[in-house]
Amino acid sequence: MSLDYLLTITVFMSVNVILATSLNVLIGFAGQVSLGHAAFFGIGAYTSAILTVKVGVDYWWALVLSIIIGGLIGSLLGLPSLRVREDFLVLATIGMNFVVVSIFNYVPFFGGPYGIISIPRPKFFGHTFGTRAYAMYALIWAVAVVLFVIFLSKRYVRMGFDALRENEDAAESIGVSSPRYKIYAFTIAGALAGLAGNLWAHYMTVIFPDNFSFPVSISIITMVVIGGLGTITGPIIGAVLVTILPELLRFIQDYRMFVYGMIIVFTMLFMPSGIMGFLRGVSNGSTFSRKYIQKIRRIAGS
Amino acid sequence: MNAAVLGSSYVLIAIGLTLVYGVLKILHIAHAGIYAFGALFALFLYERGLSFPLSVFLSLLFAGLVGSLVYEGLYKKVLSRGRIVPLVMSIGLFAAMEDLYRLLWGPYKRPIDVYVPLPDLMSSSLYLSSRGLLVILVTVIALISVYVIVSQTKFGKWLRACANDLQLAGAFGINTDRTIFFGFFFGSLLAALGGILVGLYENTVYPTMGSIPSYKAFVVVVLGGFGSIRGAVIAGYLLGIIETFIVYYFGFLLPRDAIAFLAMIVLLMFRPEGLFGKVQR
Numbered sequence: 001m002s003l004d005y006l007l008t009i010t011v012f013m014s015v016n017v018i019l020a021t022s023l024n025v026l027i028g029f030a031g032q033v034s035l036g037h038a039a040f041f042g043i044g045a046y047t048s049a050i051l052t053v054k055v056g057v058d059y060w061w062a063l064v065l066s067i068i069i070g071g072l073i074g075s076l077l078g079l080p081s082l083r084v085r086e087d088f089l090v091l092a093t094i095g096m097n098f099v100v101v102s103i104f105n106y107v108p109f110f111g112g113p114y115g116i117i118s119i120p121r122p123k124f125f126g127h128t129f130g131t132r133a134y135a136m137y138a139l140i141w142a143v144a145v146v147l148f149v150i151f152l153s154k155r156y157v158r159m160g161f162d163a164l165r166e167n168e169d170a171a172e173s174i175g176v177s178s179p180r181y182k183i184y185a186f187t188i189a190g191a192l193a194g195l196a197g198n199l200w201a202h203y204m205t206v207i208f209p210d211n212f213s214f215p216v217s218i219s220i221i222t223m224v225v226i227g228g229l230g231t232i233t234g235p236i237i238g239a240v241l242v243t244i245l246p247e248l249l250r251f252i253q254d255y256r257m258f259v260y261g262m263i264i265v266f267t268m269l270f271m272p273s274g275i276m277g278f279l280r281g282v283s284n285g286s287t288f289s290r291k292y293i294q295k296i297r298r299i300a301g302s
Numbered sequence: 303m304n305a306a307v308l309g310s311s312y313v314l315i316a317i318g319l320t321l322v323y324g325v326l327k328i329l330h331i332a333h334a335g336i337y338a339f340g341a342l343f344a345l346f347l348y349e350r351g352l353s354f355p356l357s358v359f360l361s362l363l364f365a366g367l368v369g370s371l372v373y374e375g376l377y378k379k380v381l382s383r384g385r386i387v388p389l390v391m392s393i394g395l396f397a398a399m400e401d402l403y404r405l406l407w408g409p410y411k412r413p414i415d416v417y418v419p420l421p422d423l424m425s426s427s428l429y430l431s432s433r434g435l436l437v438i439l440v441t442v443i444a445l446i447s448v449y450v451i452v453s454q455t456k457f458g459k460w461l462r463a464c465a466n467d468l469q470l471a472g473a474f475g476i477n478t479d480r481t482i483f484f485g486f487f488f489g490s491l492l493a494a495l496g497g498i499l500v501g502l503y504e505n506t507v508y509p510t511m512g513s514i515p516s517y518k519a520f521v522v523v524v525l526g527g528f529g530s531i532r533g534a535v536i537a538g539y540l541l542g543i544i545e546t547f548i549v550y551y552f553g554f555l556l557p558r559d560a561i562a563f564l565a566m567i568v569l570l571m572f573r574p575e576g577l578f579g580k581v582q583r
Contacts, residue, residue, distance in 0.1 A: 033386055084570050091524050092570050094517055095563035102560035218393050225390045261398025268391040272383040
């Protein structure tokens, strides 16, 4: 296990933390279930790649622009959420993911199925980032994003999101504009995912449409839900687990996806509110854990 | 005629989903896992030397059982946890299922070598292979039996009652648990039938054959209005026809699947309750 391998995993982990945290803003805070988060991720990556490769913009400008464009398109793709709710929204976002990927695939400007190659690594005062510097850089961004979300959850916006999630009609009746907060949520999620896309594209230096296909959305939502919806630490734990798990499971090579799927199923079965929710339940004594604590006491007592 | 065959396959999967969704209101993505299971298991039995109708029958039975066990063992436990938990569970289950099939039966595309005792329909303007004919015939028979079961039998009555209001149905003395169990059994059976027919028509069966139908079936369900069986049937055929025509006349601007999803998004924007759904508030 070389250092480079660990550093690469660190970069993936940071990108996943950003993605999971941004999706958590959308699902866990605002209650808008989206299964098309990879589309935003892809839009960020493609924006940055096209700007640097085809237009020849400096990396730092591309970074800023990919965040802004990610946010703009996020708010644009958030428009359906004003019309449809819940399961319909889930399906609309799945649809958006498929449409975005097929646009990447079929429009020659985006490079088609061969993607965009030779995306430059960022330079800082004439010094190109190596793997080690990039890992640090990605990690710093991940921490910054998490801090931003913590900051966000101390603001009035968070209360608006909570109201929206719990009951849309009730939120409207007390003067929380639901379209406004929905668009806020989609914009924030889109911008952060755009950032993640930028980090990913410039690390990999090659991107293909398939990198942003529907299964990626699934793994992002898996991170959030396994970690614990609506918590700050949950998505981070989920992202770290989902990144590391396939690597740890390498020794069972052939059964990897099977085990991975089963882990998701059983996590949901036994810890439906995610790892963080479960831990919180243990400390607060929810019915589930109380049952188990009683069982343990009984066994210990007898 | 291609459109009719395509539509038939959509309809069979979508009806099963509609039954499940109508009652439980969960997005059952693993439904497509059962669809692939039907085809793979039927082929497995057939290759073991059973006659083809028998292996199809057994496969349908087993697929139904698997479907209802998924409800009994998994969904039932998390129903009270909102909708996203069963959804994520279903996604995980689907990933595990596809990989399990690959491990059990190998990743290869395999043909079904079976003789279909039906004539090829051929005229100057249309051509329909014997297998295509079989697909359409079986679908029509299945649709008629679904109609009879849902509208005429006691079980259909229970199912409709549960779809209307689960708690109220329970309060009126309907065994909702058993009804949902059979709903899953029946829906999964239809999905497996769809899988077998598609496998027959395209003459290939492979573990990941469920990945595209899994999401596309939802498009059909949405287009038809969630929970409306009649809507799902019409939408399935409509989608089959539209897709075929767009691909035929305009060439491959976007792949088939993107067209379907685009249609769905546009429809959702203007008619969020679907083509035949009732407005729910």
